[in-house]
Amino acid sequence: MTETGGERPLRADARRNREQILAAARDAFVELGPAAPLEEIARRAGTGIATLYRRFPDRAALIRSVVLDAFERTVAVIDEALTEEKDPFGALVHYMHGVLDVRIAAVIPSLLGEIPFDDEELEALSRAAVSPIEKLIAEAHEAGTLRADVTFGDVGMMIVRLSRPLPGSFPRELNDQLAHRHLDLLVHGLRGDSASKPDLHGPAITMADLREMRPELPE
Amino acid sequence: MTETGGERPLRADARRNREQILAAARDAFVELGPAAPLEEIARRAGTGIATLYRRFPDRAALIRSVVLDAFERTVAVIDEALTEEKDPFGALVHYMHGVLDVRIAAVIPSLLGEIPFDDEELEALSRAAVSPIEKLIAEAHEAGTLRADVTFGDVGMMIVRLSRPLPGSFPRELNDQLAHRHLDLLVHGLRGDSASKPDLHGPAITMADLREMRPELPE
DNA sequence: CGTATATGGAGGATCTCTCTCCGTATATCG
DNA sequence: CGATATACGGAGAGAGATCCTCCATATACG
Structure with a gap:
């Protein structure tokens, strides 16, 4: 995943470290924000700082990889939601729960603010994540199962609020x-008055x- | 407000500056977190850094004043909510909207983590803000207008999420x-299916x- | 108008973070 | 089992941010 294929394959230990750095970066960005110290990320990954710099020349490169990875996971969540739920509202809710598990959603907006966005791969993935959700919202509106005044922005922003x-x-x-x-x-x-409310x-x-x-x- | 009465009264300009620093600190803590640079706060307040240090010997003193002030405003919001709304659920919602306007709610938990809490004034105000809400929640539960499984923690945490x-x-x-x-x-x-939903x-x-x-x- | 009170901002001390260099370690292949 | 390319960690210089004090100047107020 997140392979920009061109280069010589990494040695096994190098590849392992790369994944650990990516995971640590994801967590650190969520907890500390997009300015999280790179040394802290290396520490969490259990590698030296030099290893981080060797793999990601600068913060922007690291951020880009993290965002790409997050979008990929999000797209996977969408696929799952669409597969497992027939009705649009259910699929939307399924998607929202799934994205919470991706965790990084909270900071994607800030991360995107830190890197240049004129990037084909990034844009493609972004579209792949956005348009099915817009479609889902429209369908749920049509079916009357989603409040008519709830927008894409509301859904996205609530995900951000909930996942921080x-x-x-x-x-x-x-x-x-x-x-x-x-x-x-x-x-x-x-409200407690309306009828069937499943357990929290x-x-x-x-x-x-x-x-x-x-x-x-x-x- | 937030007067710890004992000392000689401040000169008019000093008092004004103090208020501006407090307001700037509130905003800066919300936007930048509890570690917001003191110089930034002074800048926003339109005063020199020395003025800030003269009024607040260290970060903890400043944080304490901001928190005290926030609790006072929160208590005022509660009073208003209890006065203007007869039914508990309505009062609770009124309170939540009011607290959003206090804005600082989002960071009170972190701010409290930065200062010693064994402080009579702080504890008293904290109690004065907490117990009416616990009461309100209990009443709304009894009336069946609030979901039975919604706790004080849920309400408080959702306020935090929404006000960040x-x-x-x-x-x-x-x-x-x-x-x-x-x-x-x-x-x-x-959901869009249930009956009367007021406009957002x-x-x-x-x-x-x-x-x-x-x-x-x-x- | 005199004086107590208050002000701003320069600047040294300190801390944090970045990023490179290099001696050592480990994977991989014949 | 070497040999060698590849990868590693951590020290530490450099850059920048932040803290906090000092003092010459300004302002409120009686």
Whole structure:
């Protein structure tokens, strides 16, 4: 994946390190933002800083690879959503949950702001991720299962809001669960009066829980 | 407001500068996080860096004042919500919209992680902001107007999610409007089938709009 | 108008991050 | 099992950002 085929194949250890750097970069960008120190990324990847620079000449190259990878995963999620759900609304919700698991969605907008976007591969993948969702939204509108006034922007921005880690250094797993829980809430609304509301995913956090978690280090 | 009464009163210009620094700090913390450069805050306030240091000996003192001020505003919002809305669910929603306007909610958790919390004034205000909301949630649960499985944590965390500025440097005003729009969405849910859904606040952003805004600087 | 109070910004100290160099280690192939 | 191309890690110089103090000047207020 994310292979821009041309070059000589990497040695096995080099390829492994490259993947680990990419994964570490994904996490670091989500948690620390697009300016995350490259040294921190190398540290998380368990490699030296030189190895990172050897593989990615500069921050832009690293960002580009991360974004490309994220788009690829997103496209895969879309395919899955379209395959597994027949009705458009269900597929849209399935997609949103799936994208939360890609995690990086939160920072794609900022990452894109950091690199030149006149890039064919990037644009192609971006289109491949956007247009099926626009189609899905239109179909759900037509079927009347999605609020008529909900736009593509709303969907995208809510995904961003939900996939950003909450400030205050919760454990990562909790953060992920809460994202799904809160997506459920968004889908079904807060009201208790309307009929069939399926159970929420994820843990219910009370004020007492929050207090207990207080002795936490800064974000 | 936020007067810890003891000291000699400030000269008029000093008081004005103090308020401006506090306001600038609030904005900077929201946009840049709790590690926002103090020089940047002074710049936004239109004062010299020395003036900031004269009024707030260190970052912790500044953060403390910002948090205190935010809690005070939050308490005021709660009072308003309780006064103007008779039913608990309505009051809760009113409160959530009001808190979005306080803006700083997004970073209170991180800010609190940066300063010692064994502070009577802080704790008192915190309690004054928390317990009415817990009560409201309980009442709305009883009335059946709020989903039974929605907790205090859900409400607080959704406020945080909604009040954080979206990445990618949208104009501030747009960000604020979108926060309210997306809160509406949360309250009513995405589905289009159930009956009475009031109009959403704020602008509907399409993919085309987003593309148009692309030539944006990094966050 | 005198004086206590307040101001701004230059600049040294410190910290953080970037990026390269080079001696050492490991994969791969015959 | 070598031989060799490939890859590795980490030190450390350099650049830049941020902190924080000092002091000559300005302003509010009695």
